Amino acid sequence: MIKVEHVTKRYEGMTAVDDLDFEVLPGVVTGFLGPNGSGKSTTMRIILGLDHPTKGQATVKGKRYQELRDPLHEVGALLDAKAIHPGRTARNHLRALAASNRIPYKRVDEVLEFAGISSVAHKRVGNFSLGMSQRLGIAAALLGDPEVLLFDEPVNGLDPEGIRWIREFFRSLANEGRTVFVSSHLMSEMAVSADQIIVIGRGKFITQGSIDSLTATAKGTVFVRGANHQQLLSALRAKNATVSELNDEALSVSDLSAEEVGQIAFDAGVALFELTPQRASLEDVFMDLTADSVEYGSSGVRHEQ
Amino acid sequence: MNSDTTLGSVVRSEWLKFRSVRSSIWCVVVTFVLTIGLGVLVTTVVRVQWHKMSTINKLTFDPVQTSLVGIVFAQFAVGVIGSLFITSEYSTGAIRSTLAAVPNRIQLIAGKLIVLVSCMLVIGEVASFGAFFIGQAIYSGVVPTASLSDGAVLRTVIFAGLYLTLLAALSFTLGLLIRHSLAAISIFVSILLILPLILAFLPQSWQNDTVRFLPGEGLGHAMTSVQPGPNLFSPWMSFGILTLYVVVLVAISTSSFLRRDA
Known part of the structure; x- marks a missing residue:
């Protein structure tokens, strides 16, 4: 279990992480979602004791990372797959990590086999593709057979087969009762691989919950088309609804249910041709939640659906 | 598993x-090549030129220091070894998995320093004794030679290896502070090469008082001399000061x- 308790991290005037407070529970895959630059990696580095929080603390199984007696036996992490000495072979890289935590070398060959990179174990890491490096990083995370696993953007650079492999792998780790914490900036990826999601933006906590509960709480819209466009519009606006005109005859209404919109139209004496509740997609939810907190947003460029 | x-x-x-x-591995090879190779080169030249040398030069001739001349060049190679041992962790980002x-x-x-100092002690002493023995073998028969049975000679050869070890450790600490290979190595080289040049602009009396504190020209020179010059500290004192640094x-x-x- 991972506990992040009111963690704040400031770098020379810039707040990277702002009072984050959440728990990551065992037995499920927890997604850590936020736009690029929202503080996900910083939070993970603080959990691993690499960066010192300005305020608050992070603990793993009730202890600060620095207090863990056998860190690799407790926590496995993949932060940046390319952050390895390029001149060392994959096997020697893992052996050096294993030696520091007194893990037998036999285990190195096991995790190499598991990650599917036994055949390149004697090759220098500098020649590895990003996908191979990701697999090596996963092998390293598994070395000590830890109960808690952290992965920072693990699907980057993986081919479709690798992505499927890693999703099933996360699932099986969680099914074994382990704590699996996976960051991503891609909502669609989280939707298929995570059970629980923690959303942050600009270092701030935004929301937390299951995929279903997140979509449920998200504001859906109602698509409506009626006989008298202008009359319908003013009737809805009179009820303080947020209405946007999609074209000359269609409206999109937020804040109201389809039933309410129908009733308003009826009271105003406007015949309806079409009345459709529209459920927000996960992408919409994410865009909606993080709209104010995108560090490098593209303004003026419209995304065509 | 309750190992910690x-x-x-x-x-x-x-x-x-x-x-x-x-x-x-390459830096270690370079250290040997510079220490022993340059020693062979210089002692061979001395042997060939010996009959042309003046009496004064012959009387003040130091067979130990001339055989250890390669140390002056090897000190840069060991600086690179010491620095890279930590800065490569930063340049590659591997420091994060190391610290995890x-x-x-x-x-x-502590672990890194134990490994570095032990390795450099072996490498430094092997290079230093190797250069000494090969140099004396080249001199023998023509040029006066030195023997390890002379306590001062033994001390000088041992100190030459220790000097390389201490420099590697010093360079390591600069790397740990600066975290950037090129910058750390540049500063290390500047301390050995540029600092003496700056001091050379000072009045002679100031130079006499300050040069002895420099790691290379002062302390290193004294540590690798059988009889250090008048403005330098004694070899033991120099060893102590460099260790303190x-x-x-x-x-x-x-x-x-x-x-x-x-």
């Missing part, structure tokens, strides 16, 4: 890291390492 990370396991890990990259495995930062630095720099760089983010 100990200094011993950190040392094993760091030793594996040290010998599993080509750059360390060994979160006790004092233990990590290293200890202070280890303390400063480690405390900075403890405070900073990885």
Whole structure:
């Protein structure tokens, strides 16, 4: 279990992480979602004791990372797959990590086999593709057979087969009762691989919950088309609804249910041709939640659906 | 599994890291080539030229120092070894997986220093004794030779290896402070080469009082001389001061390492 308790991290005037407070529970895959630059990696580095929080603390199984007696036996992490000495072979890289935590070398060959990179174990890491490096990083995370696993953007650079492999792998780790914490900036990826999601933006906590509960709480819209466009519009606006005109005859209404919109139209004496509740997609939810907190947003460029 | 990370396991890990990259192996080879190779070159030239040398030169001739001349060049190679041992962790980003495995930062630095100092002690002494023996063998029969049975000679050869070891450790601490290979090595080289040049602009009396404190021209020169010049500290004193520099720099760089983010 991972506990992040009111963690704040400031770098020379810039707040990277702002009072984050959440728990990551065992037995499920927890997604850590936020736009690029929202503080996900910083939070993970603080959990691993690499960066010192300005305020608050992070603990793993009730202890600060620095207090863990056998860190690799407790926590496995993949932060940046390319952050390895390029001149060392994959096997020697893992052996050096294993030696520091007194893990037998036999285990190195096991995790190499598991990650599917036994055949390149004697090759220098500098020649590895990003996908191979990701697999090596996963092998390293598994070395000590830890109960808690952290992965920072693990699907980057993986081919479709690798992505499927890693999703099933996360699932099986969680099914074994382990704590699996996976960051991503891609909502669609989280939707298929995570059970629980923690959303942050600009270092701030935004929301937390299951995929279903997140979509449920998200504001859906109602698509409506009626006989008298202008009359319908003013009737809805009179009820303080947020209405946007999609074209000359269609409206999109937020804040109201389809039933309410129908009733308003009826009271105003406007015949309806079409009345459709529209459920927000996960992408919409994410865009909606993080709209104010995108560090490098593209303004003026419209995304065509 | 109730094993916990100990200094011993950190040392094993760091030793594996040290010998599993080509750059360390190359630097070690360069250290040997410079120390022994240049020693062979210089002693051979001396042997060939000996009959042309003046009586004064012959009387003040030091067979030990001339055979150890390669140390002056090897000191840069060992500086690179010491610096890269820590800066390569930063340039590659590997410091993060290293610290995730060994979160006790004092233990990590202790382990790295044990590996570095032990390796450099062996490399430095082998290079130094090798250069000495080969140099004396080249001199024998033509040029007066020195023998290790002379205590001052034995001390000088041992100190030459120790000097290289201490320099590697000093360079390591600069790397730990600066975290950037090129910058750290540049500063190391500047201390050895540029600092004496700056001091050369000072009045002679100031130079006489300050040069002896310089790691290379002062302390290193005294440590590798049988009979150091009048403005230098004694070899033992120089060894002590250089060790003190290293200890202070280890303390400063480690405390900075403890405070900073990885």
